[in-house]
Amino acid sequence: MLARMEISVEWLKRAAALAGFDWSDADLEPIRPAVARLLESLERLEQLPLAEVEPTTQYRVI
């Protein structure tokens, strides 16, 4: 996971490009803090006891 690295605008541009988006510094600077918070919070999910838990792939369709 990527959350522990410094989230710079340059990093965001590269990651966005991998996802197929060509966003400018002005596009990315406003969301940089929110991306950092989101990735940090996702990093915390690694501490949960999930080894034996299968991901939800189907919902309660009976």
Added chain:
Amino acid sequence: MAELGRMIATKQVSPVEVVRAHLDRIAALDSKLRAFITVCADAALESARAAEADLMGGRAVGPLHGVPWAPKDLYSTEGVRTTGGSTILADSVPAADATVVARLARAGAILLGKLNMHEFAYGPEGLNAHYGDTRNPWSADAHRIAGGSSSGSGAAVAAGLTPGSLGSDTGGSIRIPASLCGITGLKPTYGRASRAGVLPLAWSMDHVGPMTRSARDCALMLSAIAGYDPADATSSVLPVPDYTAALTGDVKGLRVGLLRAHFTDAAASDVRAAVEAAAKQLERAGAVVDEVNLMHVAHVAAASAAIVASEALAYHAAWLRSRPLDYQADVRERLRLGAFVTGAHYVRSQQVRALVRREVDEALARRDVLLAPATPLTAPVLGERETTLGDGPSDVRAALLRCARPFNFSGHPACAAPCGFTAGGLPIGVQVVGRPFDEATVLRVVDAYQRITDWHTRRPAIA
């Protein structure tokens, strides 16, 4: 809606009179509330005249015959534009009704128009830069938010512009405006009501459901819309019970778990007191109340944000590339977050989802329903960013989502209903959560509560 349906069926009132009265009210109040995006006055009156002719001709009528309603503007409506609260779809006119819209039409309900919402349903505040921010009718002059994303539905039902609505709920978007506007809103079990023809925010988290003034009216609407739909691969084949027949008023012996940590204990003090009082009232009515904690619920915010951001970006990617400036700023920024969620994050979040679902199931294995605040705060002022909850400061958006989103994540049915008012006159909402596909018990508890309280009968001064 139930009362209007009865009065129309017994010819005490004409569908034309009822529709005209609601159109007059919309004309008088909506410039202030901004609840409607589109009003279908001529078509509604035409439908009302046809309903009246059917009634006078002795032709069979459905339970909602002649009763007006209005959906959030993300339900496809044949011949009526469906904007999703956006300019991108400002001129989009569907060729067919969403399944649930068609079912309400078959039950005799008359479409008044389409209701305002947070753009593309991506925000719990109910803000809209294109069609105006919906105002909370309990404090229209103070410019408090109605809550979202089904903001127009919350405000319109509370102010009497329509007796009922369909909202959609991905992180609380039915229950948040229901709580902030003092009405009753039900998010059914995932799969209970078809999403076909409804603009998605996040397919695996989206639920459709009624927003009305009582549990009885929610039961009436749910009975009309629920059930299998081949056009929605996630809709359930389970039979649909008669939800109104379940409203016995009796909660004796029902086991109610008051959710403490993260929910009631984290709410603002006036909300906490009102929810605890609601638990006491149910106890006095014969329910057996205990307290329960969900250990993993604190992780719902991160995991559901990853799932919603990923799914929403997948839906919006093409427009986000070609028309980014046509989105309002907050929605554009939220959509962009999805580009930084990896596949591994998404799968991990789905694992958390399984964990939380199991935990909620276990809590409900020993209880019939769970009780919690619908929102831990009352309606914030428009533009307010920070608030203080029972466990400290929080940004408003996170606070609005906090108590509702876990049950989008888990898929359990949940109903928000008014349970009091602040000293300043703002509604407080409680939430009743049930076992999968047991909306009947959820509605039974809310209805029983509404028989012994009058919070749901109160109307804002604007109304």
